[in-house]
Amino acid sequence: MLEVNSLHTGYGETRIIRGLSFSLQSGQVFALLGRNGAGKTTTLKSIMGLLPAFEGAVQLEGQAITGTKPFNLARKGIAYVPETRDIFPSLTVKENLELAARLMPKTGAEWTMDRVLNFFPRLHERLSNGGNQLSGGEQQMLAIARALLMNPKLLILDEPTEGLAPIIVKQIHDKLQELKSEGMTILLVEQNFGFATSLADQVAIVGKGQIVWSGTSAEIRADKETQHNWLGV
Numbered sequence: 001m002l003e004v005n006s007l008h009t010g011y012g013e014t015r016i017i018r019g020l021s022f023s024l025q026s027g028q029v030f031a032l033l034g035r036n037g038a039g040k041t042t043t044l045k046s047i048m049g050l051l052p053a054f055e056g057a058v059q060l061e062g063q064a065i066t067g068t069k070p071f072n073l074a075r076k077g078i079a080y081v082p083e084t085r086d087i088f089p090s091l092t093v094k095e096n097l098e099l100a101a102r103l104m105p106k107t108g109a110e111w112t113m114d115r116v117l118n119f120f121p122r123l124h125e126r127l128s129n130g131g132n133q134l135s136g137g138e139q140q141m142l143a144i145a146r147a148l149l150m151n152p153k154l155l156i157l158d159e160p161t162e163g164l165a166p167i168i169v170k171q172i173h174d175k176l177q178e179l180k181s182e183g184m185t186i187l188l189v190e191q192n193f194g195f196a197t198s199l200a201d202q203v204a205i206v207g208k209g210q211i212v213w214s215g216t217s218a219e220i221r222a223d224k225e226t227q228h229n230w231l232g233v
């Protein structure tokens, strides 16, 4: 589905990512882990065309997408939920959702407004509330709901559990599990080790600007040394 090949990226002259490669298969949940500041968000931003690829390439289903901007990537089937969630605070929940639905009109789309509101009943209750009146968990649900309305092949999530209470983390977990069981392909960046490894099929760890370890969730759960060296778990 997605292949990142020897990617180099960063800010201005500063190279944060230096030769990072991984690939994820259709239907997989793939978790990208790493310490604070390891470069996980930087990697996602480069995949999303928000940071330049100094070297290397990104492919979606075998087609080069290196440097393609978010709107065009959305049309190609990648939906991205950034760390900052980017809810429009002055618009209502309904308006936030309608904007996404209008941006990516599709006939016979799998994810309609009705389905999304069924999936997140909490958002249904909150339809007329402003984006700025939502809890962190509700904001995350809205951000994921918006992404689903784009009917993506690949859903990219940057730290969906950040700052959320355990009970909300559990709810988000169950929703992502549901998406996974329906065959959604997900690229997940996380600090929450338990959350990530209970969802992911495949895990890769970012360190020193590259992938320093990769394997299955079961393998990393058993590998205390790697956890200690690269994740500080």
Ligand SMILES: Nc1ncnc2c1ncn2[C@@H]1O[C@H](COP(=O)(O)OP(=O)(O)OP(=O)(O)O)[C@@H](O)[C@H]1O
Residues within 6 Å of the ligand: 011, 016, 034, 035, 036, 037, 038, 039, 040, 041, 042, 043, 191
């Ligand atoms: N806008 C920026 N300009 C310059 N350097 C930046 C910028 N944003 C991030 N960095 C640097 O890039 C490095 C990687 O940051 P990045 O945000 O990708 O890490 P991360 O793995 O997502 O961390 P976290 O888990 O804290 O979100 C850090 O050293 C950070 O200081």
Ligand SMILES: [Mg+2]
Residues within 6 Å of the ligand: 040, 041, 042, 083, 158, 159
């Ligand atoms: Mg980050």
